[in-house]
Amino acid sequence: MTFNFNIREIATATMVLFAVIDILGSIPIIIGLRKKVGHIQSEKASIVAAIIMVAFLFVGEEILKLIGIDVNSFAVAGALIIFFLAIEMILGISLYRDDEPESASVVPIAFPLIAGAGTLTSILSLRAEFQVENIIVAIVANTVFVYLVLKSSKKIEKVLGKNGVNIIRKVFGVILMAIAVKLFTANISQLIGN
Template structure:
């Protein structure tokens, strides 16, 4: 198999847009203040473990429920589309829990970093990309997540509110386009 960097870039940026750690900075800063800090490495490792486990056994999980990858990809693309709309329009379609009792796992590792949108996206990507590209995309995103969590105060000061908003909207548009591509690629599999 010839390694195709364009596929790795597409997968990495798709996950980057869905994880949206930059768009979550205001929420993460608030949680950091409430919890007295964020355990950066454990939050990164736990969210990574969730993503990799779902990458490896997600297909078997779907089989138990009598679903195929194309059906999940279409459903996932709709979720991704809604997430993109949320990012671009500034709406809150998906509500998150505000329970900070077990902050490292809930809500930071799940659902902020490895939420249902991320796990759905991983399964949707499996319909179009080899598992190796998805695995490497997850690792690259985990590295970025770790850097962001470790540098929250500096990033917040450097970007300011307007910069954070612009980044969120930019990645929202990219996510919308990718969701449309995944939907159109897999919708033709129905009825066959």
């Protein structure tokens, strides 16, 4: 069994997941949850989110085959979702938002806040283009970052301030939009070619 680690793929996948998970943009929600319930289980939430993401990386494609959808079609749909997420981030608008979670247990933080529909769609879209081991490294890197943010959300908000968080969201929104366009063009050409 050979591993094809590629720094460029790891970096791109890490940035895509970082932008889609948008843990920095979720700091206000995390702080709100912490105020409501007093404590957030950072370790548990991070581990469960990582397990969900890695599991979906391996069984997501099988689930699609069961339904009768190929990875390229899913990647095109994923690219559109990522594109709309990017529009939300850049323009600061809300096209669709789930209700704010009511408790800070694993369920609202690990899923859907971290490993939500956008993240899972992105993982399968990345799978259509990148090696699995590179995506796993990206998932692990993001999980570590998510854990650190959950642990120190109060400090981060004080350091960055509201404007700092907004600037980071907009920058990653533009990166995300460019990646969505690349994913869309790469997979739509394969669909049309078939």
